[in-house]
Amino acid sequence: MKVFKLMFKNALRHKLRTFLTIVGISIAVVAFGFLRTVVTAWYAGVEMSAANRLVTRNSVSFIFPIPYAYRDRIAQIPGVETVSYSNWFGGVYIDKSQFFARMAVDPETIFDLYPEFIVPPDQLETFKKERNSCALGTDLAKQYGFKIGDVIPMEGDIYPGKWEFVVRAIYQPRDKTVDGTQFFFHWQYLDERMKAEMPGRAGDVGWYLIKIKDPNQSAVISEQVDNLFKNSRAETKTETERAFQEGFIQGTSLIITLLNFISFVIIGIIFLVLGNTMIMSARERTKEYAVLKTLGFSGKHLLGLIAGESLVISAFGGGLGLLLTYPLVGVFSLAVPKSWFPIFYVEPLTIVLAAISALAVGVLASIFPLQKALRTSIVDGLRFVG
Amino acid sequence: MGSMIEVQTVSKSYWRDSFEIPVLKNITLSVPEGEFLALMGPSGSGKTTLLNLIAGIDRPNAGSITISGIDIATLNESALAKWRSTHVGFIFQFYNLLPVLTAYENVELPLLLTSLSKKERKQHVETALSVVGLADRMNHYPKQLSGGQEQRVAIARAIATDPTILVADEPTGDLDKNSADEILTLLGRLNKEFKKTIVMVTHDPRAAERAHIARHLDKGELQ
Numbered sequence: 001m002k003v004f005k006l007m008f009k010n011a012l013r014h015k016l017r018t019f020l021t022i023v024g025i026s027i028a029v030v031a032f033g034f035l036r037t038v039v040t041a042w043y044a045g046v047e048m049s050a051a052n053r054l055v056t057r058n059s060v061s062f063i064f065p066i067p068y069a070y071r072d073r074i075a076q077i078p079g080v081e082t083v084s085y086s087n088w089f090g091g092v093y094i095d096k097s098q099f100f101a102r103m104a105v106d107p108e109t110i111f112d113l114y115p116e117f118i119v120p121p122d123q124l125e126t127f128k129k130e131r132n133s134c135a136l137g138t139d140l141a142k143q144y145g146f147k148i149g150d151v152i153p154m155e156g157d158i159y160p161g162k163w164e165f166v167v168r169a170i171y172q173p174r175d176k177t178v179d180g181t182q183f184f185f186h187w188q189y190l191d192e193r194m195k196a197e198m199p200g201r202a203g204d205v206g207w208y209l210i211k212i213k214d215p216n217q218s219a220v221i222s223e224q225v226d227n228l229f230k231n232s233r234a235e236t237k238t239e240t241e242r243a244f245q246e247g248f249i250q251g252t253s254l255i256i257t258l259l260n261f262i263s264f265v266i267i268g269i270i271f272l273v274l275g276n277t278m279i280m281s282a283r284e285r286t287k288e289y290a291v292l293k294t295l296g297f298s299g300k301h302l303l304g305l306i307a308g309e310s311l312v313i314s315a316f317g318g319g320l321g322l323l324l325t326y327p328l329v330g331v332f333s334l335a336v337p338k339s340w341f342p343i344f345y346v347e348p349l350t351i352v353l354a355a356i357s358a359l360a361v362g363v364l365a366s367i368f369p370l371q372k373a374l375r376t377s378i379v380d381g382l383r384f385v386g
Numbered sequence: 387m388g389s390m391i392e393v394q395t396v397s398k399s400y401w402r403d404s405f406e407i408p409v410l411k412n413i414t415l416s417v418p419e420g421e422f423l424a425l426m427g428p429s430g431s432g433k434t435t436l437l438n439l440i441a442g443i444d445r446p447n448a449g450s451i452t453i454s455g456i457d458i459a460t461l462n463e464s465a466l467a468k469w470r471s472t473h474v475g476f477i478f479q480f481y482n483l484l485p486v487l488t489a490y491e492n493v494e495l496p497l498l499l500t501s502l503s504k505k506e507r508k509q510h511v512e513t514a515l516s517v518v519g520l521a522d523r524m525n526h527y528p529k530q531l532s533g534g535q536e537q538r539v540a541i542a543r544a545i546a547t548d549p550t551i552l553v554a555d556e557p558t559g560d561l562d563k564n565s566a567d568e569i570l571t572l573l574g575r576l577n578k579e580f581k582k583t584i585v586m587v588t589h590d591p592r593a594a595e596r597a598h599i600a601r602h603l604d605k606g607e608l609q
Contacts, residue, residue, distance in 0.1 A: 003498065009486035291482045294443055295496045295543075296471025298464055378443040382478070 003301055007308040010281070017277060022317040024273040025361075028266045029321025029354050030328055035263040036350040037329050042249060042256055044343035048178060049242035051215035052081075053113060056208040056225055057244070059235040065204030066234045068191070074208060077224050079217045084109035085205040087190060090158040099337070100140055102154070102183040104190040107135075113211050116174040117182070123148065123169035131189050133168035139180030139338045141170050159190060161197065179342040210238070267357045270314070274365040278310045282369030289373045290381025302373050310366035311359065318358025322351060390551065390583045391417035391440055396449030398435055409435045411606045413449070419550075422577040422584045424597035431603040433587045434555055440585055441553045442470050454550060471499045475544030475582075479556035481536040483528040489515065489539045490524040496547050514542035517580075518572060534565025541572060545582070552576065554586040558593050570596045 058064035075083045087104040107128045111119055127135045146167050154163045165185050173180040194202040212221050222238035229236045333344045393415040399408040409432045417423050425433040438444040442458045450457050483492045493514050497507045515521045518538040528536050544552055558566035574596050576582045594600040602609040
């Protein structure tokens with residue numbers, strides 16, 4: 001019989017209380033893990049950013065276009081490897097609730113810029129050749145059952161009219177951190193329609209995507225790009241892809257801050273739940289601790305008993321919570337359209353944070369009862385009536 | 387026989403709020419080795435306090451307590467804890483067994499602080515439980531034992547480390563007459579056969595009769 005056996009027996013002394021505490025901790029850990037996963041999903045675009053990609057947009061706002069004519073001038077800047085471009089298409093597929101990102105892109109360069117989207121070479125060739133073709137991610141294909149050769153009809157909103165796209169390529173995300181819900185079609189297809197129907201809107205792109213040879217040159221090249229178009233009708237703002245993505249989510253930063261705050265409030269709740277249990281347990285055992293001290297057990301033995309019990313409960317609660325986090329995130333990911341949260345998975349850092357938090361709370365929750373047990377004299381402890 | 391316990395002009399008082407409550411006043415007491423001493427007196431007379439001081443679980447405000455030549459009042463907390471674990475066996479009125487441990491595990495508790503191997507600990511536990519006549523109940527939990535049996539397990543726990551002194555605070559106070567007789571007989575046997583020096587606090591004259599000497603305390607003074 002060792003001291004830690006006594007610790008385990010103590011932890012199971014009030015089975016219902018211990019069970020409820022473990023369940024309480026596990027629910028809190030699940031909530032923590034889930035919220036952190038939502039925050040991670042929110043930042044997925046930022047995390048996906050590559051250091052060697054720049055984005056050039058209209059300096060006034062992202063919603064204003066910039067001329068297609070800028071493309072060749074940007075390409076001439078030393079250090080620029082590839083220049084691609086995109087337009088946000090918008091559009092309605094089935095109804096407005098069926099949201100996924102739809103973009104008019106340069107088919108010749110888009111997949112060079114995004115090697116994390118893996119397209120079978122034969123499909124890529126077909127996609128490049130056909131003007132009304134589209135390429136989409138496997139997650140989107142799975143969600144709507146799209147197959148190669150399918151025709152996808154859409155109702156334009158930003159670009160009015162009825163549109164049809166033929167699926168010619170389905171890309172595979174390189175790993176689970178890459179968005180598999182994107183929808184790309186030919187920018188030329190869009191521009192031709194604009195020339196015919198709304199000439200004033202033809203020849204414009206939403207933003208340029210620039211692949212540079214040396215990521216360390218990003219600041220210099222960004223400045224050179226913007227200097228090229230100073231005092232023009234559409235001045236530009238060039239920044240790293242990461243900064244561009246961060247700008248997108250800046251508008252929701254309050255929500256993210258709140259989610260982060262709530263996730264740490266949950267840690268506080270774990271602390272209160274476990275702390276309450278440990279205080280009650282230690283109070284009930286005041287006399288037993290006095291008996292142990294009488295027998296010669298020292299402070300370090302009481303530390304082992306009290307902190308150990310607290311850690312055992314927090315470890316079980318934390319472990320159970322982490323085990324439950326995976327299926328919950330999985331169910332959520334299946335229940336909501338993939339395009340809402342294209343990248344939704346439990347990040348290793350979330351697991352580490354949850355585990356560390358649960359264990360840290362286990363240690364912290366034992367401090368007060370331990371202090372009390374150590375400070376209570378043997379005589380007072382033996383007299384204690386709980 | 388030499389003196390095992392020397393209590394010299396010991397005083398002890400407690401503070402309740404801002405009031406000092408004197409409990410023991412200039413107590414001087416000598417207990418020879420192998421003695422069986424009963425401390426008697428009415429409630430509040432200070433007998434349990436004196437027992438606690440002798441056992442090293444409380445400290446006097448003045449005076450000295452020497453056990454086998456060691457002035458225990460001079461020992462620091464950890465040294466005192468170590469001294470208690472090897473020199474003193476405790477028997478409480480309400481047994482104070484740990485409810486989550488079996489009789490065997492309760493008796494083994496003080497042995498965990500020694501350097502004995504698992505096998506040696508087993509021998510000690512089995513011997514102690516045999517002495518108290520509970521070898522067949524070693525796997526029982528306290529709630530599965532009668533009051534008298536619980537107290538016998540507590541005595542086995544007290545003697546498991548083979549201490550020189552046994553201190554017993556009202557060891558029969560919670561027991562019926564038959565069980566009390568059994569416990570007193572057992573204490574007498576430990577004193578006679580195993581040469582344990584016993585200091586027992588009791589207010590039961592029948593229990594005190596089993597001791598060799600009975601000393602009376604009244605209002606903190608030894609009569």
